[in-house]
Amino acid sequence: MVKIQPENSAKQNIYFQLFFWTALFVFGAVRNYAEHDQPDTREMLIYDFCHLIFQIAGANFIYSVLIRKYYDHKKYLLFIIYLLLFLYFISVANRLFIIYAAEPFFVDYPQDTLLSIFTDLRYLLFHYSIPVITGAFIFISVMFMLRYKNEKQNHALLRKEKAELELQALKSRLNPHFLFNTLNNIYALSLTDSKKTTISIGRLSDILDYILYKGQNKTVTVLEELNIVDNYIELEKLRYDERLSINVEKQLTTPNTIPPLLYLSLVENAFKHGAAKTRDDVLISISVRTEATGSVFIIENTCPRISEKNKEGIGLENIKEQLKHYYGDRFTFRILHERNKFTAELTTPAHHD
Numbered sequence: 614m615v616k617i618q619p620e621n622s623a624k625q626n627i628y629f630q631l632f633f634w635t636a637l638f639v640f641g642a643v644r645n646y647a648e649h650d651q652p653d654t655r656e657m658l659i660y661d662f663c664h665l666i667f668q669i670a671g672a673n674f675i676y677s678v679l680i681r682k683y684y685d686h687k688k689y690l691l692f693i694i695y696l697l698l699f700l701y702f703i704s705v706a707n708r709l710f711i712i713y714a715a716e717p718f719f720v721d722y723p724q725d726t727l728l729s730i731f732t733d734l735r736y737l738l739f740h741y742s743i744p745v746i747t748g749a750f751i752f753i754s755v756m757f758m759l760r761y762k763n764e765k766q767n768h769a770l771l772r773k774e775k776a777e778l779e780l781q782a783l784k785s786r787l788n789p790h791f792l793f794n795t796l797n798n799i800y801a802l803s804l805t806d807s808k809k810t811t812i813s814i815g816r817l818s819d820i821l822d823y824i825l826y827k828g829q830n831k832t833v834t835v836l837e838e839l840n841i842v843d844n845y846i847e848l849e850k851l852r853y854d855e856r857l858s859i860n861v862e863k864q865l866t867t868p869n870t871i872p873p874l875l876y877l878s879l880v881e882n883a884f885k886h887g888a889a890k891t892r893d894d895v896l897i898s899i900s901v902r903t904e905a906t907g908s909v910f911i912i913e914n915t916c917p918r919i920s921e922k923n924k925e926g927i928g929l930e931n932i933k934e935q936l937k938h939y940y941g942d943r944f945t946f947r948i949l950h951e952r953n954k955f956t957a958e959l960t961t962p963a964h965h966d
Contacts, residue, residue: 630669633755637748638665656719663715664741667707668748674699676753704741705731816848824874832870832965835903839863842880842899849884853895860898869903869963872939876901876910878932879957883914886955903963910959917953929957939965 642661646654675696683692708730716722725733799817803810823841827833846859883897893915900911929948936944940961949956 629759633752634665634669637668637751638662641665659715659719660711663711664707664744665748667703667710667741668745671699671703671745672749672752674703675749676756680753700742700745701737703745704737707741707745708737813848816844819844820848820877828873830873833873835869835871835876835901835908836865838871838873838876839865839901842877845877845880856894858894858896860896862898862900864902867903867905867963869908870965871908871961872935872965875932875935875959875961879910879912879959882929882932882957883912883955886914886916905963907963908961910961911956913954913956915953916950916955936961 638661641664642658645657645661679692679695679699683689683695708725712724712730716724796817799810799813820841827837827841843861846861850857850859880897880899895915897912897914900909902909933946936946936959943962945958945960947956947958949958
């Protein structure tokens with residue numbers, strides 16, 4: 614699952630705000646210093662700091678409350694009304710703070726009356742509201758960019774997690790399906806030959822070990838997959854005896870990787886819909902080739918004619934879905950059924966990105 618770490622998020626927010634407001638304060642102080650011929654640096658910095666306190670409070674309130682609660686929910690009229698009211702009251706509060714809390718400690722100016730403070734809207738707008746709006750606008754713009762970036766990253770993580778969960782679901786459907794068919798093979802064999810049953814159990818043990826451990830990995834090497842395919846074929850040979858002919862051709866020039874159980878599922882499907890469906894001789898041909906550009910797996914098997922009502926079943930459908938999750942559209946999977954021959958050809962990239 615996508616993990617949310619509130620402590621780390623809070624720390625990042627604190628660090629960002631410290632950097633942002635410090636940078637804004639320094640920029641404003643330098644600009645004010647440059648605009649005056651003989652500025653009183655101490656007085657100027659105190660005034661700038663008093664404005665900064667309310668800029669920080671105003672920007673955070675506008676973004677965290679007004680935008681989140683009203684603008685994001687498309688309540689635009691309420692957002693505008695509350696924004697204007699908030700700007701008026703924070704401007705009044707800022708002026709009251711400067712006149713009655715700050716100025717008595719460093720200047721001896723005559724104090725404005727409360728009536729003047731509350732009613733001189735022009736003075737409030739240009740000396741208090743605009744600085745708050747300016748700081749808030751820059752702050753909110755940056756926050757929107759950061760929010761968009763985080764949402765994009767979270768969306769990508771969620772999509773990846775969704776694909777992995779769906780893939781695990783596919784595997785959970787495939788593994789019992791494969792195990793069920795193999796156990797049926799051993800049961801049928803046990804009715805006629807106990808020695809071959811012992812050999813079959815050993816083969817099955819290796820296959821189950823592969824499914825339980827390698828099968829949980831994202832990828833395995835083609836060589837590892839083919840080793841377990843050989844095991845499976847040997848197990849099937851014990852069941853079909855002379856009427857089964859297997860031809861396997863391997864050209865492994867590069868150590869390519871594939872999703873686990875991919876080739877094994879295709880081979881198992883060939884036996885299920887080929888050898889198991891006829892009493893005649895069965896021919897299964899497997900060709901595997903790995904190159905730097907990708908891997909090619911081709912399997913052909915004789916089979917009885919299939920009517921429109923006789924579908925391939927869960928095996929091939931699971932394989933198609935699994936390939937989509939792993940490779941998107943970067944694979945080809947062709948299925949051809951001509952008379953009594955079934956062919957599946959799969960081409961995948963050399964490695965899973």
